[in-house]
Amino acid sequence: MEEKDDVIIEEEADNPAESIKKLRAKLKVCEADKGEYLAGWQRAKADSVNARKEEEERRKDIIKFSEKALVLELVNLADSFDGLYANKEGWEKIDKNWRQGMEVLRSQLMSIMKSRGVEVMESFGKMFNPKESESIGEADVDTAEKDGIVIEELRKGYKMRGMVIRPSLVKVGKFIKN
Secondary structure, three states, X not given: OEEEOOEEEOOOOOOHHHHHHHHHHHHHHHHHHHHHHHHHHHHHHHHHHHHHHHHHHXXXXXXXXXXXXXXXXXXXXXXXXXXXXXXXXXXXXXXXXXXXXXXXXXXXXXXXXXXXXXEEEOOOOOEOOOOOEEEEEEEEEOOHHHOOEEEEEEEOEEEEOOEEEEOEEEEEEEXXXX
16 A cells, blocks of 8 residues: 555455445445534534624614613603693793793604604503503592592603603502492
8 A cells, every 4th residue: 555645545456346345434434524524514603603693682682772771861851851841830931932942852852762662651541550650659539430540640651662661650549439
């Protein structure tokens, strides 16, 4: 047997059946090796694809968290505008041009929030929903129909793309039979 450039040259055997048997054995080993290499390559490729998907999900989560944090700050700003409007007497004392400017700013703020999928949740006059509102107390009501109904909204709640990002703070009606 002679070896040249990683090629093994075997002497010709006198028995062709014996040569075929040896070649089949070598072929079997080569096919087994090929199967192992292929399986390893497929696992490595699948691991790479999964790692890319996981990284993409992490990026999306970071973006969602960052966007939610920013939106919550905008929600607080909207609360400040609402506080201005709630003080009717003080609001009326402000120069008309300033009031109009503030109203335009609030409108722009609400448009920005809407473009991000943010919407105000309406809870007043509806049945209390603990998934959307946080009750900070109860108040007596005069009819059974108002039992469990939100009778006062102290702070607006907001959803972002259908998910509650801040529950509303409410008082819930409680009917007591006499």
